[in-house]
Amino acid sequence: MEEQTRRSLIERAESKHRLAREELAALLADEGAEEEMAAAADRTRRAYVGDEVHLRGLIEFSSYCKQNCLYCGLRRDNGKAERFRLSRAEIVALAEKAKAAGYPTVVMQSGEDAWFTAERLAEIVREVKRLGLTLTLSVGERTRDEYRLLREAGADRFLLRIETTDRALYERLDPGMSFENRLRCLADLKALGYEVGTGCLVGLPGQTVDSLAADILFFQSIDADMVGIGPLVPNGDTPLGGEPPGDMRLVRRVVSAIRLLLPEANIPATTAMETLQPGARELMLRSGANVVMPNVTEGEARRKYALYPGKACVADTPDHCRACMEGRIRAMGRTVGKGAGGRRRA
Ligand code: 5AD
Ligand code: SF4
Ligand code: FES
Secondary structure (H helix, E strand, O other): OOHHHHHHHHHHHHHHOOOOHHHHHHHHHOHHHHHHHHHHHHHHHHHHHOOEEEEEEEEEEEOOOOOOOOOOOOOOOOOOOOOOEOOHHHHHHHHHHHHHOOOOEEEEEEOOOOOOOHHHHHHHHHHHHHOOOEEEEEOOOOOHHHHHHHHHHOOOEEEOOOEOOOHHHHHHHOOOOOHHHHHHHHHHHHHOOOEEEEEEEEOOOOOOHHHHHHHHHHHHHOOOOEEEEEEOOOOOOOOOOOOOOOOHHHHHHHHHHHHHHOOOOEOEEOHHHHHHOOOHHHHHHOOOOOEEOOEOOOHHHHHHOOOOOOOOOOOOOHHHHHHHHHHHHHHOOOEEOOOOOOOOOO
């Protein structure tokens, strides 16, 4: 792209937070735009959400999944996946520890495990909420009534990535799942008053920059409160095991573009990024991101929850990661968020 065009697009994104799909796609395609986009995104991050980095304690509580996503190690056809399911008491104990370690928010994540009916989950939600924590659920697709029950039990936020807005690609990679139902879930969650997080994968076979541009405009159109991006990390025990990993430079442009177009959103520097490129969390925190989700799961479960291989921090303890992240954040001249770090509105 010509330097003049590039500059004017980035300036407009920074001042108006709007770009057309073709403009966005052109920036995403432009390797030379990376540093300028990141600098603009970093200014926008500071202006809208400040220097605090919010930590969310991630509890991975079940590796059972009835779905069969082609990229994911927890897919039901992966006979090599080690399955585990934490008990209610174990989950609540992890939440208590997360609270004691200073996390104001915990995220409870699992595969789509039917054992955890909405009623069972709601009981756990109520117990965790009694600890005074802000609670995010990431348990996949459910009916509106189930989402309502969980919301009434006290869940504050919900994460459900759209993965890709390319409908055909979505239905090819997530066999048996419907794009329509995914949209329905996100709409129900919003309507029920959850803070809603979504996001996509970068590096899916057949995905284009045009489709990533559409993903970002989708996040904007649903007014996403949180947007999590992950590069594809090929998992040898899945059908996408032979694919190349997601391009981290493209991931960085996507993160920066999301900050420019959704200036108030919470944007995590994700574990998948760190897995492909050590140091990526800091890089992304300087390129638009403002959230990190350290794993607070302990013991065997930490290893067995294997969406992809080589997961960063898999051999570390929750206490070690908490201290490590705090040190890294301070070394960057940023601070660890004190409150629940919810969506801010200008
Ligand atoms: N590489 C990167 N991210 C993955 N996810 C699942 N499998 C992989 C993989 N191989 C992501 C999906 C899902 C989230 C919980 O993990 O985007 O929404
Ligand atoms: Fe299950 Fe989620 Fe993995 Fe798909 S991405 S197989 S729904 S855990
Ligand atoms: Fe896990 Fe640094 S955050 S070791």
